[in-house]
Amino acid sequence: MTQPSALPHPPALPRVAARPDPQERTPRVREVVAAAARVLEAEGQEALTMQRLGSELGIRAPSLYKHVAGKAAVEGLLVTDTFFALGDLGHRAVERPGRSGPVAALLRAYRRFALERPHTYRLASRPGVREHVQPGVEMWTGEVFWRAMGEPYLAQALWAFAHGTATLEIDGRFLPGSDLDRTWRAGARAFAGQRSRTG
Structure with missing residues (x-):
């Protein structure tokens, strides 16, 4: 008769901290972040500039500063x-x-x-x-x-x-x-x- 096998790995401990609530973002900020994510993964960190983001979004780079403080x-x-x-x-x-x-x-x-x-x-x-x-x-x-x-x-x-x-x-x-x-x-x-x- 075979003995029941024990769990091979101890289970994870329960969560202590609750998942933080993401901070609210305006629709334009969400667009900026989505564009930044595309540029970053496609072209790397050096390509991630305010000018490049403005080009990606079809707006002038200075206009981005109305929505985000900078790079x-x-x-x-x-x-x-x-x-x-x-x-x-x-x-x-x-x-x-x-x-x-x-x-x-x-x-x-x-x-x-x-x-x-x-x-x-x-x-x-x-x-x-x-x-x-x-x-x-x-x-x-x-x-x-x-x-x-x-x-x-x-x-x-x-x-x-x-x-x-x-x-x-x-x-x-x-x-x-x-x-x-x-x-x-x-x-x-x-x-x-x-x-x-x-x-």
């Missing part, structure tokens, strides 16, 4: 949206991880976002941009790593692995021929093992 404010809105997107993906991943467990599910979601939107991802990690980000959203997004690991320093280490590995992969910094799927799986196993020992 830094536009970048803050983009990064705010990035944190909301990453947070939603991460929280869903740890809540419905499937057989692989919350750590592996979180890393898969994080990697997929970073690789699908590399310029947006890199903008979100650039120094100085956070002062223009909606308060509270970055902390809510980061909470998902604590939910996956159950211990704050392990959560920081997991985030450092995810961010560092994603950045190196985007930049093509791994050795030619590296099996990066295997690299990510190895990281997931290592952190899930730590979670099992502390859970």
